[in-house]
Amino acid sequence: MRPTQKPDISLTQLRYFVAAAEQGSMTWAGEELFVAQSAISTSIANLEKSLGVQLLIRRRAKGLQITTQGVDFLQRSRAILAAVDDAVSALRPENTAGRVNVGCFRTLAPFYLPSIVSSLEEAHPELQLDVTELLADGVNDALHDQAIEVALTYDLGLDGDITREVLAQVPLYVAVGATHTLAGRSSVRLADLVDEPMVLLDLPVSRDYFMQAFTDHGLRASVRYRFANFEGVRAMVASGHGFTLLNQQPKLGYTYSGGELHRLSIVEPTRPLDIVLARRASSAPMTRKASLFADEARLAVARIMGSTADATQTAS
Structure with missing residues (x-):
């Protein structure tokens, strides 16, 4: 019984494929690797022929679209290249x-x-x-x-x-503008904020974390504005449009527009990050x-x- 012939695949083909998949363009992959676009295209075509599957769909004027098989092969190719790279580095740890x-x-x-x-x-x-x-x-x-x-x-x-x-x-804290009625305090209860407008840092999962601080104590915040930009939230708060909850603390309490923020600790126990x-x-x-x-x-x-x-x- 004849043994099954294994695909003839080179590390160069894997590098070219990974670059093309990540860049979404064979031209951009060639620029990144300092090789001709035609070399990238030919290498990937030969790789697909050896594997017997299509890894990338060529779309005229729209770049590349990776296939389902390509997604899995991309993950494994990255692991192979990283392992080879690390094996070489182990022989020359100074490199x-x-x-x-x-x-x-x-x-x-x-x-x-x-x-x-x-x-x-x-x-x-x-x-x-x-x-x-x-x-x-x-x-x-x-x-x-x-x-x-x-x-x-x-x-x-x-x-x-x-x-x-x-x-x-990093603990959770409240930030308010310099003219806010709470600005003179060093701490505040979440219960004192439920009727105040909230400016929410509206990012996936993060938003749930911020809102959970209230619901853990049977409270509900009044969200007035939502922004996915950290500095956008800080600017709105500094301009007097409400309070916010944050974790990271910039060294300066000023925003891009020159507004000033005041930080208050929270009296109730809250989950740090x-x-x-x-x-x-x-x-x-x-x-x-x-x-x-x-x-x-x-x-x-x-x-x-x-x-x-x-x-x-x-x-x-």
Whole structure:
């Protein structure tokens, strides 16, 4: 009985396919990899022929659409390329050249990413950090699909098979404008806010977390405005259009428009949020490149949270 012939697949084909699938264009994939578009197209066509399945649908003037089989193959291809890359790095641990795909929660990015990127660029200029900005409803998929290896995120809506390394815990607080009747206080009861207009940071899963602070105490907030932009919420509150609930605390209490915000602690017990490094529980050990990002994330969170705590103590 003749053995089944295995498909003849190269790492180059996998790299070209992953780039094309991620970019949604063979032309853009070629630009990213510094090769001709025709080389990308031919390589992927040969890959599909070897596999006997169509991975990408070519749409004239509309880019590429990945097929169902392509989605699964993309996930596995990323894992293969990461494993090969890490195996090579293990032989030469001093070599950190190459790409690493990581994720960061949208509202955490402005606080932590600049210092993380600066530190990595200074210490490892050969490392290419590709960051995907995520919301709570996208972290699980990005990790499961291996679009990213690790995420700096809140512990919000994460699946049970996601491991979490807690870096810090941030409490919930109330923010009001300088002219608000509560601005002179240092703390407030949630019960005192139910008749006040609320400006909600309206992001997936996050919105439920904020509203849960009220429902846990049998209360219902009066949401007047909803914004998916952190600074949009802060600007509306500073302009006197209501209060909001937030976790992250900018060093400055001023908004883009120059309005001033006052922070109040909450008298009732509320659930804080954990800032975590999240990974798939079933994934291989973290690669060297991802470990570099994780190390800098730990340092950045510890440093910024420490300075925030010092500023809060000074203000009080």
